[in-house]
Amino acid sequence: MDVAIVGIGIHPFGRTPSRSGLQQGAYASRLALQDAGIEWRDIEFAFGGSVSAGSADALVNELGLTGIPFINVANGCATGGSSLISAFNAIKSGQYDIGMVAGFDKHDRGAFNADPEALGIGQWYGETGLMMTTQFFAMKIQKYMHDHGISTDTLARVSEKAFINGSKNPNAWRREPLGVEEIADSMMVNDPLTKFMFCSPSEGAVSLVLCRADHATRYTDTPVYLKAATLKSRRFGSFEVFAPSQALEQADGPTVDAARAAFEMAGVGPRDIDVLQLQDTEAGAEIMHMAENGFCEHGEQEALIRAGATHIGGAMPVNTDGGCLANGEPIGASGLRQVYENVLQLRGQAGGHQVPGDPQLAYTHVYGAPGISAVTILQK
């Protein structure tokens, strides 16, 4: 049984002091139901997640107590992707016909302060100032630039493109385009990454209505099919966030594994994809993830980005809604934002950030602590 996405809803990303994270989740869920033309009581099951804004299943207090199984999902940056995989499998198995996936969050300002002991690392690691995701991304891109000839100018161009796309997306947080020089010359945070090369924790919510594919046209004229949804954790030897040590022998990271599994499941390859949403926790991550997901060889990004290939209208449009850089990262909602954007793109409803040429296949990728990655492939 194939699975279709027939309803999508989003609460604008950024900061909304007047609404709790849960209320933003309810807002997005009502929009998704409305988009599918159904009521909450028609939903048979739900999976949802939030890291900092309470229990996702409390959404039933806002939406109505209908007795459905609502399962809370907690899987770091892959929370949304994990909810989606769970819903995908619940429908594929034939257990349910229609359900919802919800993700929302509301984080404090400033970098995340993770607890080492929750990840099985000693307190000394946090006490001495090593428990910082920003450091990991900086050290990974520093090594990558050294090995593959990527320039700091290219880092700034990734952010420049993100803010251009964000300026075209009414739901984005940062909607002011910034010049390459302004980005490169902004405050250095973790060398070689400046303030405008990092995304920030933020707020927002996304909900999706999924159903069995043969029922899809009951709810929409523009169903989008979920051809693959995969999740992988790190293997021994990959270079990951929150690692007090690394093996001398290097292995591919979970992104490479999740991408391979997704392409195999969907029966397509990177060249078939028309629009991509890649984890851009910082500008360097987008560059590295282009190659790790199989869309180019390591080092080719320098020329591709310089030539504008990743812009809307380029050969491989990346993060057409502005990505994490322009939307911030409400962890529970972030991966689902990518799917929301791809559904808009495949329906031809993305407005000012619409990719030209009637895109048929779209790709999403998240990566996060402590070394997990989730990928989806959507087809019109």
Add this chain to the structure above:
Amino acid sequence: MTRQVPIAEGLFTWPAARPALLASRCKKCGVASFPAAQSCMACSSQDVAPEELPGRGTLWTWTIQRFMPKTPYRSNETPETFKPYGVGYLELPGGVRVEGRLTENDPAKLHIGMEMDVVFAPYRTEDNGDEVISFFFQPVA
């Protein structure tokens, strides 16, 4: 007299004439882990033995931490006295790449591949006067 205590038990030998970082090495597959672990991350064997890591290696990658981290960061600094610090992975021959703070925070003086020594020095002072010792990576003079 000031008492010197290690920041964590079992992280490095202390007190010792020549302190060293402590790893565990798997007797089955030969892979080393830092900090020492009860089992092997590569093959899941529990047949592991403690081992002292070499005191000199090469810098594999690095960055500078320019803003003061929130808790669980615990130094004696305040936002006013905070000084940016270097962070890097040091590749120790035959062992692992260990992450640690660098004694150098000037990016112009850091480059991938440079030789560094593992050194042990006071990191903070507790309310009772104890000096907490941690490990750092220092460019070879």
